[in-house]
């Protein structure tokens with residue numbers, strides 16, 4: 001059984017007091033959990049991608065959780081880039097991950113593949129794990145273009161210098177985000193296989209196989225099924241990550257996967 005990642009994306013939600021309450025409840029749930037497999041963090045990675053200011057709040061309170069940002073500047077290091085947050089700054093406050101190319105940023109902020117490629121490279125250069133989001137719109141799928149769209153989004157991998165074990169792809173069909181709709185099992189499995197195959201091709205087989213997470217309306221009720229699908233190495237979780245009990249339920253589904261339940 002391969003490793004499993006459960007990564008939350010809080011988007012533009014939360015404040016220091018709601019985060020503290022969340023972490024207290026999460027830690028409580030964790031301490032009450034019986035039969036936690038030994039070494040559970042060796043195979044089950046769990047992280048929360050927070051708005052920038054909350055990363056500093058979480059910094060000293062996340063022994064059971066890794067931490068990530070939801071965006072990173074295209075500009076390197078530090079300098080006169082008002083409003084930007086560089087990969088180096090994220091690394092310095094203890095970030096492990098950064099989400100790049102989320103469909104909301106592609107759509108609302110018109111982020112292009114070229115910009116996304118630069119951001120992924122900045123993250124990698126700072127030794128962050130980049131979570132590159134790809135996925136088709138409903139209209140793309142209806143027209144039979146889902147694979148073409150995802151292939152095009154993946155093509156940036158050709159241009160990047162990617163250290164081993166530093167890239168995660170999240171397949172997030174845009175029509176499944178926050179809608180309660182989920183692709184059928186065969187569609188998820190086929191797309192994950194395609195992403196692994198095309199990713200290997202675009203990186204000229206230089207990388208070890210990278211994890212491909214599924215994102216879009218994952219809940220405690222459907223997580224165990226989704227995590228059992230072929231080629232699914234975990235989930236990127238939006239709405240359900242805001243409630244510690246839901247996120248914990250999803251994390252437990254990843255543990256059960258390893259327990260073979």
Ligand code: PEP
Nearest residue numbers: 177178215216217238239
């Ligand atoms: C997301 O936006 O990354 C996401 C997966 O959202 P949700 O889980 O709410 O569908």
